[in-house]
Amino acid sequence: MSSSEESLNKAEDLLARLEAARTRLEQTDDPEQAIEILQELAELAKEVEAELQRAKRAAETEAAAPPNPDAPAD
DSSP, X not given: OOHHHHHHHHHHHHHHHHHHHHHHHHHOOOHHHHHXXXXXHHHHHHXXXXXXXXXXXXXXXXXXXXXXXXXXXX
């Protein structure tokens, strides 16, 4: 698996965690808990953005690299 694929997979996992946190936020009536969940959502969003940037850079690097004849076929 390429590093861009790994970053995209990690971003997908983070998005699933973000969705779970959003669901918890919708289900709470506790203002303190809502604030904690909002902070978690903000951190997860930052992590998703960082992974997407890593995936973009990795894809650009992989696209610019010459093909490796010794690499196993996908």
